[in-house]
Amino acid sequence: MTEPKVKLLVELCAVLGGKFTMHTMKELWSLSEGGDDEDLNNALMVAIKKKVLTSMSSKGYAPVGRNRKSSIGENVVFAFVHLRILDVCSGMLLKQQKVQLHAMCAEAFSSDGMQTEPEARHLNESEEYERAVAYWRQAIDLSRKSAGDFLPFIDSSFRHSSGWSKTDRFRMALSF
Numbered sequence: 001m002t003e004p005k006v007k008l009l010v011e012l013c014a015v016l017g018g019k020f021t022m023h024t025m026k027e028l029w030s031l032s033e034g035g036d037d038e039d040l041n042n043a044l045m046v047a048i049k050k051k052v053l054t055s056m057s058s059k060g061y062a063p064v065g066r067n068r069k070s071s072i073g074e075n076v077v078f079a080f081v082h083l084r085i086l087d088v089c090s091g092m093l094l095k096q097q098k099v100q101l102h103a104m105c106a107e108a109f110s111s112d113g114m115q116t117e118p119e120a121r122h123l124n125e126s127e128e129y130e131r132a133v134a135y136w137r138q139a140i141d142l143s144r145k146s147a148g149d150f151l152p153f154i155d156s157s158f159r160h161s162s163g164w165s166k167t168d169r170f171r172m173a174l175s176f
Helices: 003-016 022-031 037-049 083-091 095-110 116-125 129-142 151-160 166-175
Strands: 019-021 053-055 077-080
Touching: 003 022, 003 037, 003 083, 003 095, 019 022, 022 037, 022 095, 037 053, 077 083, 095 116, 116 129, 116 151, 129 151
Parallel strands: none
Antiparallel strands: 019 077, 053 077
């Protein structure tokens, strides 16, 4: 396993945040040109052995042998072993790298057409504020959460999108 593949995996994980499923990582891995599924499985095994990541599922993860197909289930959840490791990995990324990786995350989440809140967050972080506003609206429409849960993120998107005054942002927030 080459170190650049493990480094790419850790960078993708840092942008995804605290937890992610194998399904999400496979989508992101294919967009990042990280390689095939076996490369992803091998990178995950190295990251787990080095105690950077952990599998949060008791079932569904087994190492991949040379003659076996992947036995990592789509719904297996992975996370950083500790939040400080996540902070360090995230902090090592350059601003432009973060923007590009967040754009890839938004694209990966958009492939299923259902996860509007994570997509909106990643669009906001990739500085695609106009699109982020549209996804925040959709997330609130689909969510049973109150609009107050989303206001800090919505405000950030509105603040950076063109043509929105402070009064417009306040009115928009109240309309949710």
